[in-house]
Amino acid sequence: MRRNVRVALFVTCVNDTIFPDTGKAVVRLLRRLGHEVDFPEGQTCCGQMHVNTGYPEAATALMRRFTQVFGGYEAVVAPSASCVATVREQYPRLAAAAGDPALAEEVTRVAGKVYDLSELLVDVLGTTDVGAYYPHTVTYHPTCHSLRGLHLGDRPLRLLRQVRGLRLVELPEAAECCGFGGTFAVKNPAVSTAMGIDKVTNVISTGAEVLCAADNSCLTHLGGTLSRLRAGVRTVHLAEILASVESGAA
Amino acid sequence: MGEGALELLAERIRDYRAQVRLVRAEEIPNAVAKALRARNARRIVVPPGFPAEWLASGECEWLSDEGPLTPAELDRVDGVITSCVVAIAETGTLVLDGGTGQGRRALTLIPDYHLCVVPVGRVVRTVAEAMPLLDPIRPLTWISGPSATSDIELDRVEGVHGPRTLEVIVVG
Amino acid sequence: MSGHTYLGMPAFPERSAAAVQDAQLRHNLRHATRTIRGKRAAVIDELPDWPGAREAAKEIKDRTLRHLDRYLVQLEEAVTAAGGTVHWAADAAEANRIVVGLVEATGERSVVKVKSMATQEIGLNEALESAGITAYETDLAELIVQLGEDTPSHILVPAIHRNRAEIREIFQRAMADWGRPAPGDLTDDPRALAEAARLHLRERFMSTRVAVSGANFMVAETGTLVVLESEGNGRMCLTLPETLISVVGIEKTIPTWEDLSVFLELLPRSSTGERMNPYTTTWTGVTPGDGPQTFHLVLLDNGRTDVLADQVGRQALRCIRCSACLNVCPVYQRTGGHAYGSVYPGPIGAILTPQLRGMQSELDASLPYASTLCGACYEVCPVAIDIPEVLVHLRARAVQESGHRAERLAMRAARWVLERPVRLTRAQNAAGRFRRLIPKRLPGPLGGWTDTRDLPPVPRESFRAWWRRTEKGDS
Numbered sequence: 001m002r003r004n005v006r007v008a009l010f011v012t013c014v015n016d017t018i019f020p021d022t023g024k025a026v027v028r029l030l031r032r033l034g035h036e037v038d039f040p041e042g043q044t045c046c047g048q049m050h051v052n053t054g055y056p057e058a059a060t061a062l063m064r065r066f067t068q069v070f071g072g073y074e075a076v077v078a079p080s081a082s083c084v085a086t087v088r089e090q091y092p093r094l095a096a097a098a099g100d101p102a103l104a105e106e107v108t109r110v111a112g113k114v115y116d117l118s119e120l121l122v123d124v125l126g127t128t129d130v131g132a133y134y135p136h137t138v139t140y141h142p143t144c145h146s147l148r149g150l151h152l153g154d155r156p157l158r159l160l161r162q163v164r165g166l167r168l169v170e171l172p173e174a175a176e177c178c179g180f181g182g183t184f185a186v187k188n189p190a191v192s193t194a195m196g197i198d199k200v201t202n203v204i205s206t207g208a209e210v211l212c213a214a215d216n217s218c219l220t221h222l223g224g225t226l227s228r229l230r231a232g233v234r235t236v237h238l239a240e241i242l243a244s245v246e247s248g249a250a
Numbered sequence: 251m252g253e254g255a256l257e258l259l260a261e262r263i264r265d266y267r268a269q270v271r272l273v274r275a276e277e278i279p280n281a282v283a284k285a286l287r288a289r290n291a292r293r294i295v296v297p298p299g300f301p302a303e304w305l306a307s308g309e310c311e312w313l314s315d316e317g318p319l320t321p322a323e324l325d326r327v328d329g330v331i332t333s334c335v336v337a338i339a340e341t342g343t344l345v346l347d348g349g350t351g352q353g354r355r356a357l358t359l360i361p362d363y364h365l366c367v368v369p370v371g372r373v374v375r376t377v378a379e380a381m382p383l384l385d386p387i388r389p390l391t392w393i394s395g396p397s398a399t400s401d402i403e404l405d406r407v408e409g410v411h412g413p414r415t416l417e418v419i420v421v422g
Numbered sequence: 423m424s425g426h427t428y429l430g431m432p433a434f435p436e437r438s439a440a441a442v443q444d445a446q447l448r449h450n451l452r453h454a455t456r457t458i459r460g461k462r463a464a465v466i467d468e469l470p471d472w473p474g475a476r477e478a479a480k481e482i483k484d485r486t487l488r489h490l491d492r493y494l495v496q497l498e499e500a501v502t503a504a505g506g507t508v509h510w511a512a513d514a515a516e517a518n519r520i521v522v523g524l525v526e527a528t529g530e531r532s533v534v535k536v537k538s539m540a541t542q543e544i545g546l547n548e549a550l551e552s553a554g555i556t557a558y559e560t561d562l563a564e565l566i567v568q569l570g571e572d573t574p575s576h577i578l579v580p581a582i583h584r585n586r587a588e589i590r591e592i593f594q595r596a597m598a599d600w601g602r603p604a605p606g607d608l609t610d611d612p613r614a615l616a617e618a619a620r621l622h623l624r625e626r627f628m629s630t631r632v633a634v635s636g637a638n639f640m641v642a643e644t645g646t647l648v649v650l651e652s653e654g655n656g657r658m659c660l661t662l663p664e665t666l667i668s669v670v671g672i673e674k675t676i677p678t679w680e681d682l683s684v685f686l687e688l689l690p691r692s693s694t695g696e697r698m699n700p701y702t703t704t705w706t707g708v709t710p711g712d713g714p715q716t717f718h719l720v721l722l723d724n725g726r727t728d729v730l731a732d733q734v735g736r737q738a739l740r741c742i743r744c745s746a747c748l749n750v751c752p753v754y755q756r757t758g759g760h761a762y763g764s765v766y767p768g769p770i771g772a773i774l775t776p777q778l779r780g781m782q783s784e785l786d787a788s789l790p791y792a793s794t795l796c797g798a799c800y801e802v803c804p805v806a807i808d809i810p811e812v813l814v815h816l817r818a819r820a821v822q823e824s825g826h827r828a829e830r831l832a833m834r835a836a837r838w839v840l841e842r843p844v845r846l847t848r849a850q851n852a853a854g855r856f857r858r859l860i861p862k863r864l865p866g867p868l869g870g871w872t873d874t875r876d877l878p879p880v881p882r883e884s885f886r887a888w889w890r891r892t893e894k895g896d897s
Contacts, residue, residue, distance in 0.1 A: 011886075019885075024885065039886075042843055043843065044841070044843055045846075050836070052814055054790075054814075062837070149797060180794065187791050188791065189439075190438060191435075191439075191442055191757055195756060196875070224876045228874060321628045354712035355657065378680075386706055389703070390702075390704040392686075400579065401562040401563035404454035406696070409620075410620055411655045411658055412657060412701060
């Protein structure tokens with residue numbers, strides 16, 4: 001396992017504003033593992049919502065900012081698979097569409113150092129046992145961007161299996177999309193809700209107390225559905241589970 | 251053709267719920283007679299060039315297509331017997347090109363029963379290997395099992411417009 | 423693309439909202455798509471090199487599309503040399519005019535049809551009907567749709583929205599109006615239903631002198647057309663009539679006979695989950711003494727050359743109509759095909775229809791948004807069409823070409839906030855301060871969220887503020 005890596009945290013705009021605990025958990029976790037965490041304050045948003053809704057110019061402006069802010073770091077971590085996927089998949093396309101070869105080159109270089117949390121832990125830092133303790137029954141939903149965008153595979157599960165006290169239960173039809181889909185959730189609320197209800201029905205069937213994922217955006221949709229159904233299942237980001245230790249709760 | 255191609259062909263055709271017999275060359279007439287007897291099939295269309303020595307059964311009336319037979323006549327026969335130009339093991343496919351012993355396309359379409367003899371040396375393993383052996387100028391019919399449909403609840407059911415029973419004799 | 427039946431239709435969100443309420447429809451779709459997914463996965467896994475085959479298929483299609491003009495001329499020459507006649511149709515109206523003229527020239531008043539997306543796309547049956555010519559659909563699912571006075575909802579299985587009990591009811595009610603009635607004791611066993619279709623169509627096949635088909639592939643080098651099917655209705659239509667008229671989209675061309683092999687490996691496995699479909703027919707022009715002695719090929723553009731001009735969007739023309747993307751799509755599974763308001767439903771329809779028809783109508787402009795971008799479609803596509811990429815690309819075009827005024831303002835505001843960290847900080851501070859004032863049900867379009875889902879609480883302090891306070895001693 002590697003020591004003393006200086007990691008820049010791209011917390012993402014959604015986590016920054018609505019889920020600060022996820023960002024704090026990443027900081028705590030990485031420091032506990034002996035790494036340095038920096039939070040470049042010039043960061044804002046990757047532009048995912050803009051590009052995916054049909055506003056590539058706005059996204060390109062945010063992409064320029066992102067590459068400037070994070071260009072100098074050895075490794076950048078984001079506790080959001082969909083934001084990392086935006087950087088990896090969409091940035092090269094946006095740069096190509098902008099007709100700026102220098103930007104395209106820079107974007108490709110920077111994108112190569114941006115990791116989802118579980119990629120950073122398993123591939124870069126070389127660990128699956130992060131010394132966490134979380135005495136709860138948990139089921140894991142592989143979000144579409146973790147699964148088909150970043151191909152995270154079983155990395156998150158390997159991390160969860162090493163958490164002491166945690167009982168991991170398998171989610172039926174796990175690979176199915178939850179129905180969030182960014183602006184899809186408000187543009188097509190009926191279908192989004194139908195998909196969300198099917199997903200939480202599977203979640204409830206596992207008997208888990210906690211639904212875990214690598215994207216707070218999907219968890220907002222599922223958590224909102226679970227809460228409306230009074231299902232009694234909490235949604236918790238993977239980072240917060242991995243940051244938990246015996247003395248302090250997540 | 252590699253090791254076990256005949257067995258693979260037989261297995262893959264069986265997956266389509268067609269009957270397959272693996273026989274040696276000298277067993278062909280017996281296998282043909284046995285297959286027809288089991289179905290009580292007596293009026294059988296034989297395309298031009300089909301080897302007469304494979305038709306030993308005296309119980310059958312062998313119908314020639316030299317007329318040629320009308321669709322209505324074809325609809326009243328008990329079945330048709332043909333060979334094929336190529337068989338593809340991996341996909342369980344028989345390819346007919348209208349050449350010797352295969353006849354025009356209607357012969358293997360309208361009768362409800364098709365007995366196909368795959369002669370020695372006609373089996374290849376993959377689709378890619380079959381392509382160069384086929385002449386695209388000839389009208390080709392690729393047959394993989396009896397006629398079937400997945401149109402009801404996306405579940406496969408055998409037997410619609412083409413022959414509802416396909417039986418194959420693979421000669422090895 | 424013929425839009426006449428779809429003009430003035432409500433957009434996808436309204437159409438799909440109605441569809442998700444239909445419990446029977448959702449049950450039928452779930453059952454059917456689950457069945458096929460498992461079968462597809464099993465036979466795709468059997469391929470020694472699925473990524474390689476997929477890449478090869480993609481490469482062949484891309485190469486063809488790059489030089490399509492050249493290959494089409496080659497195709498025309500080969501078909502003509504083999505005794506066929508080639509016609510060029512720029513749009514639906516021209517294609518219909520050509521086909522109606524060809525049928526009228528034979529003096530016949532009816533045609534049998536092999537299932538074809540191209541003829542549905544141009545509304546050929548309606549055009550024939552206007553000319554007093556009856557088109558009999560012979561594919562089982564198409565027959566169910568025709569007898570039920572319904573519209574198709576799936577590329578491969580147009581009647582996927584119907585279950586066996588509904589099919590039995592349609593057969594009993596309508597078969598007699600079109601020919602031989604359904605047997606009196608018809609059950610809902612799929613075998614019995616298939617048998618009823620066999621009996622109903624048998625006489626029709628024997629007596630009809632003109633057939634209309636599409637084609638899955640056209641080989642430019644040899645002039646060979648290829649039709650893959652299961653039931654034998656295709657063989658009946660391609661073999662028994664005297665005249666065959668095939669209407670085929672120009673993008674169905676592939677360069678060589680050898681190129682066909684990879685598609686024959688991929689299409690049935692991706693489509694019905696079989697190693698090979700029961701019947702594939704290939705023909706080149708006419709063959710004396712075997713099959714139709716008159717063959718017409720109508721090459722259909724109908725918007726395809728415009729799609730070719732779009733560097734990102736053109737990959738949609740690689741589509742071989744396998745419908746694997748429909749079968750894995752979580753949105754399609756819940757809405758069915760009718761919600762898409764096009765003969766091309768599902769993910770491929772969401773990128774094909776707006777490109778072929780344009781995005782002037784509210785419905786067509788809503789189609790690129792009919793997806794969560796979950797990526798399941800791209801993963802199964804045998805010609806590697808990156809459907810999410812094209813969806814995102816078309817969304818940008820939709821914003822340019824159509825309204826979206828309120829959304830554009832919202833996006834501009836979001837960009838303004840996110841362009842400078844200081845603005846984001848201010849917005850977060852305001853949200854933190856007023857968080858208790860946020861209503862449980864939001865007004866306007868955002869009500870789509872809160873109608874069914876609770877909102878997460880807004881924290882008092884953003885991450886950014888926490889970092890400043892704890893790392894830098896700010897307060």
